[in-house]
Amino acid sequence: MKDNKVIHELITNGHLKYIPHISVDCVILGYHANQLNVLLNKWKDVEVWSLPGGYVERNESVDTAAHRVLWERTGVDKLFLQQFYTFGDPDRINMNRRLNRLPVLFQEGGKELHNWMAERFISIGYYALVEYSKVSPRPDHLSVESRWWDIHDLPALIFDHDRIISHALHAVRLQLKYQPVGLSLLPEKFTLPELQKLYETILSRKLDRRNFQKKMLSLGILRRLPERKTIGPHRSPFLYSFDKRKYNQALKEGYGFA
Amino acid sequence: MKDNKVIHELITNGHLKYIPHISVDCVILGYHANQLNVLLNKWKDVEVWSLPGGYVERNESVDTAAHRVLWERTGVDKLFLQQFYTFGDPDRINMNRRLNRLPVLFQEGGKELHNWMAERFISIGYYALVEYSKVSPRPDHLSVESRWWDIHDLPALIFDHDRIISHALHAVRLQLKYQPVGLSLLPEKFTLPELQKLYETILSRKLDRRNFQKKMLSLGILRRLPERKTIGPHRSPFLYSFDKRKYNQALKEGYGFA
DNA sequence: GCAAAAGTGTTGGCGGTACACCCATGT
DNA sequence: ACATGGGTGTACCGCCAACACTTTTGC
Numbered sequence A, B: 001m002k003d004n005k006v007i008h009e010l011i012t013n014g015h016l017k018y019i020p021h022i023s024v025d026c027v028i029l030g031y032h033a034n035q036l037n038v039l040l041n042k043w044k045d046v047e048v049w050s051l052p053g054g055y056v057e058r059n060e061s062v063d064t065a066a067h068r069v070l071w072e073r074t075g076v077d078k079l080f081l082q083q084f085y086t087f088g089d090p091d092r093i094n095m096n097r098r099l100n101r102l103p104v105l106f107q108e109g110g111k112e113l114h115n116w117m118a119e120r121f122i123s124i125g126y127y128a129l130v131e132y133s134k135v136s137p138r139p140d141h142l143s144v145e146s147r148w149w150d151i152h153d154l155p156a157l158i159f160d161h162d163r164i165i166s167h168a169l170h171a172v173r174l175q176l177k178y179q180p181v182g183l184s185l186l187p188e189k190f191t192l193p194e195l196q197k198l199y200e201t202i203l204s205r206k207l208d209r210r211n212f213q214k215k216m217l218s219l220g221i222l223r224r225l226p227e228r229k230t231i232g233p234h235r236s237p238f239l240y241s242f243d244k245r246k247y248n249q250a251l252k253e254g255y256g257f258a
Numbered sequence C: 001g002c003a004a005a006a007g008t009g010t011t012g013g014c015g016g017t018a019c020a021c022c023c024a025t026g027t
Numbered sequence D: 001a002c003a004t005g006g007g008t009g010t011a012c013c014g015c016c017a018a019c020a021c022t023t024t025t026g027c
Helices: A002-017 A062-074 A161-178 A192-203 A209-218 A244-253 B002-017 B062-074 B161-178 B192-203 B209-218 B244-253
Strands: A018-032 A035-043 A053-057 A081-087 A122-130 A143-150 A222-228 A238-242 B018-032 B035-043 B053-057 B081-087 B122-130 B143-150 B222-228 B238-242
Touching: A002 A018, A002 A053, A018 A062, A018 A161, A018 B018, A035 A062, A035 A192, A053 A062, A062 A081, A062 A122, A081 A161, A081 B081, A122 A161, A161 A192, A192 A209, A192 A238, B002 B018, B002 B053, B018 B062, B018 B161, B035 B062, B035 B192, B053 B062, B062 B081, B062 B122, B081 B161, B122 B161, B161 B192, B192 B209, B192 B238, B238 B244
Parallel strands: A018 A122, B018 B122
Antiparallel strands: A018 A035, A018 A053, A035 A143, A081 A122, A222 A238, B018 B035, B018 B053, B035 B143, B081 B122, B222 B238
């Protein structure tokens, strides 16, 4: 198939285009049905999933590489993408014992194929917060499937990718405390209760409705719209949108949020 | 000289021992005379200073590499060493314009010498807090001098090392807010005013003496010793030492410090 | 009218900041 | 005695958490 040709080219000549031993892994978080989901790819021939990742081109910024991966896997760009940690253990590739066999990708006729992609990799971790509905997951050439997984119910993951996800979640929760979150996770217009659900999901704990509203409004990054949303047999909540100027300012300067 | 032989070996065969395109840079901070100092090396033949750094061995953890660099440059080990960011801009090597000429190290008879060390590097930044007095700076093979510099009065730095230092300081100040600092920066026994000076130096702002003491003691990581320190014509302050068990616990769990 | 959810206001406690007083020490 | 810095206590203020009441909407 065409894919196999691409893979062969990547394996044999990839080291000319990309920096060896360096990879970028993206923890792409989407929010849907009051769940935080993470985008994962299923590898060919192995019952194992992995974070969308990629390599850094010889003359490409690492940040750019991360954006490129995000774009290639989700079709969205210009997103909040945050580097959070670099994973440099030489054994990280063997961390999940049951998966210490490398995928068929690295074998040929049962024999292991030595190539640059089977070597040790130091991986730079990024996380992104994306609007679930705007994303159409696309598997890469090495994968047969790409889909969302509830972060509380993950499948078997390759290498140390479970640890990378844990780290990313920790970083996101930390961010929540000091910077606004939601611009890229919610639709253009949303209600305060919806925003609160998002916060509760990320923090995985309940928040007080009244205190949340007070606090959130006092930050001055929201604009109340003249419209309301109809939500069935209940009072209609106001719709809000982010004041993007102030939102980005708060992103830069930070604040305190309990 | 002997040094030149080592360098030649490094340039010609280093890529066999080390992962190419990857380096580790350490922002080693020492505290002395109410100043925060950073350890810098002066390069051979160029009026330019750089952070102590090194490469990652083919089968070495990145963390281990950072510890090794720290050990080789300062003679101290088992230190609090914290990864804080990875710098991956392909142009970082040219960032300081006046220094865009590479050191003589990469030239031979006026002609540029092409080798793995002159290529692009992605650098993983670590910071360490060390006790000034315990450190005997040792230049590496590429440097002629190694010494402390006041962070407010730095010399011309190579590449993007000024930016790396800024990032590190930011990370240290952030750490100060959530984790204890001082165990590796102060002698075994110290007074509360001394600890306060340290905090003021890192944050570069004055703190209220009484509030500082209340807050610090309430954290429960200090043990008041029966002795006092004689400081001339003034009341003798108590000596304290860190309760290492609780200190490390606070390191892990964190707290809030305004 | 009833149930469920949204909008708004009040209170109390904790922690942080600001500030005042007394104590110890060497000259 | 006096100057200088250290130890301790108090008052105020703001923020956050806990909590109650009213309003809206569809059935």
